[in-house]
Amino acid sequence: GLGVINIPVYVHVVYSNSNENIGNAQIASQISILNDDFRKTNNDANQVPNEFAGVAADAEFTFTLANTFRYADSRTSWGTNNAVKSAYPPVTPETHLNIWVCNIGGGILGYAQFPGGNLATDGVVCSPQYFGNVGFVSAPFDGGRTMTHEVGHYLNLRHIWGDGRCRQDDFVADTPSSDRPNYGCPSYPTAHCRSNDMTMNYMDYVNDDCMYMFSEGQKARMRAIFATGGPRASFAG
Ligand code: ARG
Ligand code: ZN
Ligand code: CA
Numbered sequence: 540g541l542g543v544i545n546i547p548v549y550v551h552v553v554y555s556n557s558n559e560n561i562g563n564a565q566i567a568s569q570i571s572i573l574n575d576d577f578r579k580t581n582n583d584a585n586q587v588p589n590e591f592a593g594v595a596a597d598a599e600f601t602f603t604l605a606n607t608f609r610y611a612d613s614r615t616s617w618g619t620n621n622a623v624k625s626a627y628p629p630v631t632p633e634t635h636l637n638i639w640v641c642n643i644g645g646g647i648l649g650y651a652q653f654p655g656g657n658l659a660t661d662g663v664v665c666s667p668q669y670f671g672n673v674g675f676v677s678a679p680f681d682g683g684r685t686m687t688h689e690v691g692h693y694l695n696l697r698h699i700w701g702d703g704r705c706r707q708d709d710f711v712a713d714t715p716s717s718d719r720p721n722y723g724c725p726s727y728p729t730a731h732c733r734s735n736d737m738t739m740n741y742m743d744y745v746n747d748d749c750m751y752m753f754s755e756g757q758k759a760r761m762r763a764i765f766a767t768g769g770p771r772a773s774f775a776g
Contacts, residue, residue, distance in 0.1 A: 541599075541762060541765055541766070541775055542599070543578075543599045543600070543601055544599065544600050544601070544762070544765055544774065544775060545600075545601045545602070545603060546600060546601070546602050546603075546635075546636050546774060547602075547603050547604075547605040547634065547635045547636070548570065548602050548603065548604050548605055548635065548636045548637075548638060549605055549606050549607075549608065549629075549630050549631075549635050549636070549637050549638065550566050550604065550606075550607045550608070550638045550640060551607075551608045551610065551623075551627050551637065551638065551639045551640070551641075552566075552607065552608070552609045552610070552640045552641075552667075553610045553612050553614075553617070553623055553626070553627060553639060553640070553641035554609070554610070554611060554612070554641070554667075555611075555612060555613055555614060555615045555642070558667065558668075558675045559640075559641070559642055559667045559675070560609065560611075561640060561667050561670065561671070561674055561675055562674050563607070564673055564674060565667075565670065565671040565673055565674035565675065565676070566604065566607060566640075566670075566671065567604070567671075568671035568672050568673045568674075568683060569670050569671035569672075569683050569686055570602050570603070570604050572671065572672060572682070572683030572684070572686070572687065573600075573602040573683075573686060573687060573690060574601055574602055576684070576687040576741065576751075576753075577598045577599070577600040577601070577602070577687075577690075577753075578597055578598070578599065578600070578601065579595065579596065579597040579598070579752075579753075581751055583748070583751040584751055584752065586739065586751055587739060587751060587752050588727045588728075588739075590728075590735060591737055591739070591752065591754070594713045594754045594755045594756070595752040595753075595754065595755075596752070596753050596754055596755045596757065596758040597758075598753050598757070598758040598761060598762075599758070599762070600694075600761070602636070605635060606630075608627070608630075610626075610627055612626070614626075615642060615644075616642050616643065616644030616645070617641045617642060617643055617644065617664070618643065618644060618645070619643060619645075619647055619650045619664075621660045623639045623641050623664060624637075624639065624659065624660050624662065624664075625659075627639065628659065629658070629659065629660075629661055629662050632658045632661040632662060633658065633773040633774075634773055634774055636662060636663070636690070636693065637661065637662035637663075638662060638663050638664075638665065638686070639662065639663070639664045639665070640664075640665055640666075640667050640670050641664065641666070641667070642666055642667065643664060643665075643666045644666075647666065648665065648666060648669045648680055648685040649663060649664060649665040649666065649669060649685045649686065649688070649689040650663070650664050650689065651663045651664075651689040651690070651692035651693045652692075652693065653692060653693070653695060654693070654694070654695050654764045654769075654770035654771050655764075655770040662693070663686065663689040663690060663692075663693050664689075665685055665686055665689060668680075668681075669681070669685040669686075670683070670685070670686060671683050679724075679746035679747060679748065680746065680747050681747060682747030682748055683747065684741060684747035684750050685747070687741045687750075688741050688742060688750075691741055691742050691753070691757070691761070694761035694764065694771075695760055695761055695763070695764050695770075696709070696711075696742050696753075696757055696760060696761060697709040697710060697711075697742070698720065698742050698743070698744075699711075699714050699717065699736075699737060699740045699742040699743045700716075700717035700718060700719055700720055700731075700736075700743070701716075701717075703718070704718045705717070705718045705731070705732035705733075709742070710760065711754060711756035711757050711760055712756050713754045713755055713756040714737055714740060714742075714754050714756060714757065715732070715734040715735060715736060715737055716731075716732040716734065717731045717732055717736045718731050718732055719731060720743060720744035721736060721738040721743050721744060721745050722744050722745060722746075723745060723746060723749070724745060724746050724748065724749040725738040725745060725749070727739075737752075737754070738750075739751050739752055740752055740753070740754065740757075741753055742757070
C-alpha cells in the first residue's frame, strides 16, 4: 500500500481588513485539525455510534504547512467562481494543496475542486471565519471542519447523500443512502431511504461539532487517486 500520505500545504491569505488577515496560530490550528481528522485522532471520534464504528477510518493522510503567503487586496468578497485563484495563482499544485483563505461572501463556507480538473484552479477556498478553531472564527462552524469537508472533495469525495434522491450514489458502498443533507446537530438515529443516515460523516452538512468520521470506503476512494496513473499520483512520489 501507499502508507501514510503526506500532503504539503500552501496557505494564501487574501485580506481586505485585519480580521481577515488571520494569524499564524489560526492557520496552525487548521493544519492540526486536518491531521487529527484524517488520522482519526480527533477527540470526538469516540462519539461514532456502534452501527458505524466498524467502518470509521483512519484515512492515513497527514498535512504539513509548507508556506504562508499574505496579500492585502481591497476586494471585500470573492464569490465561488475561482476569481481569487486568478488573482493569486496556485503554487506547484502538482505537489501541494493550495488553500486560499478569503471572504467568499453569500454565506458560503468554502468550496473545492475535484481531482483531475484544471491545475490553474486546483485547491480549496475557505472564508476566514470558518478556518481553524482559534482567532477570527464563527460558531457553529468554528471547529475547522469546513476544511476537512472541502479537502474531502479535493480528494474525490462526494456529498454523502450523493446530491440527489435515494438511489443517487456517492460511489462509496459503506455510506448509507440518503436523499438529503442533514443540518444542525441531528440525534441518532436519523433515517432516510430505509436506513440510518451517517449524519456524523464529514461529507454531510451538519455543524462542525456534529461531524467526526470518514468511512473505510471513503478512505479507499480518496487514496485511489494517488495510485500510479491517478489524478494525484504526482503527490505520492
Ligand atoms: N457547504 C460547503 C460545501 O458543500 C461546506 C460545508 C461544511 N460544513 C461544515 N459543517 N463546516 O462544500
Ligand atoms: Zn461540500
Ligand atoms: Ca453510499
